[in-house]
Amino acid sequence: MIVDNLKPPYYAVIFTTTLTEDREGYYEMAEKMESLAKEQEGYLGVESARSDVGITVSYWESLEAITKWKNNVEHTEARELGREKWYQKYQLRICKVEREYGFEQ
Amino acid sequence: MIVDNLKPPYYAVIFTTTLTEDREGYYEMAEKMESLAKEQEGYLGVESARSDVGITVSYWESLEAITKWKNNVEHTEARELGREKWYQKYQLRICKVEREYGFEQ
Numbered sequence: 001m002i003v004d005n006l007k008p009p010y011y012a013v014i015f016t017t018t019l020t021e022d023r024e025g026y027y028e029m030a031e032k033m034e035s036l037a038k039e040q041e042g043y044l045g046v047e048s049a050r051s052d053v054g055i056t057v058s059y060w061e062s063l064e065a066i067t068k069w070k071n072n073v074e075h076t077e078a079r080e081l082g083r084e085k086w087y088q089k090y091q092l093r094i095c096k097v098e099r100e101y102g103f104e105q
Numbered sequence: 106m107i108v109d110n111l112k113p114p115y116y117a118v119i120f121t122t123t124l125t126e127d128r129e130g131y132y133e134m135a136e137k138m139e140s141l142a143k144e145q146e147g148y149l150g151v152e153s154a155r156s157d158v159g160i161t162v163s164y165w166e167s168l169e170a171i172t173k174w175k176n177n178v179e180h181t182e183a184r185e186l187g188r189e190k191w192y193q194k195y196q197l198r199i200c201k202v203e204r205e206y207g208f209e210q
Contacts, residue, residue: 002121002158002196012200014117014162016107016152020210047121049154053107057119057160089209091107095117095200104194105125 003045003059004104008097010044011060017090018053026086033078040069059097066094108150108164109207115149116165119198123158124191131191138183145174164202171199 019026037043037058042065048056060066069075124131142148142163147170153161165171174180 002123002194004194004196008198012117012119012198014119014202016162018107047158047160049156049158049160051154051156053152053154055152055154055160055162057121057162083208083210087208087210089107089109090207091109092206093113093117093202094204095202097119097198097200099199101197102195103188103192105188105192 003047004102006044008100010097011066012095012097013058014093015056016053018088019086020088022085029078108152111149113202113205115202117200117202118163120161121158122195123193125193127190134183
């Protein structure tokens with residue numbers, strides 16, 4: 001889903017990953033974390049795609065909202081499990097969205 | 106490919122798309138634009154994935170570099186063709202990357 005209802009400035013977390021061969025429990029956990037993120041204060045939306053790499057971009061009202069989500073207990077446990085089992089490598093970037101353009105046919 | 110050699114602050118362009126059913130020429134053009142982007146001043150890297158939506162994140166040294174790439178003649182022509190033929194919908198966000206964390210097994 002493309003998120004198209006936001007007005008800059010707001011924040012984006014770009015999370016790019018490659019996975020190990022052990023996918024056991026990964027998709028369930030990814031879905032669970034997406035549902036949990038949606039309940040957080042300041043959550044604005046998420047976009048996600050996977051080919052050789054996976055890219056998940058989540059959008060947030062403020063840096064404070066991102067920090068709170070980072071420190072959420074269930075999210076912290078999921079992240080630790082992710083580093084043990086599922087992620088070969090990841091890069092996480094915290095960005096301020098300054099401008100935005102959209103197109104629709 | 107995960108881009109992991111950058112030091113904030115720098116800029117990210119998050120380009121999220123859905124495609125029409127007409128893919129004729131699309132993949133060739135996407136590849137050509139990726140090659141052309143790499144030759145631009147201030148280009149730092151790109152990450153790309155496609156499921157229901159496609160997400161391409163390109164990284165740049167400055168807003169000026171992004172504007173120059175936007176105004177590049179071949180890129181402008183490709184974008185116009187994209188709006189006519191290939192893109193059902195897109196959202197493009199220009200962001201300042203403020204912080205970054207990486208992990209590798």
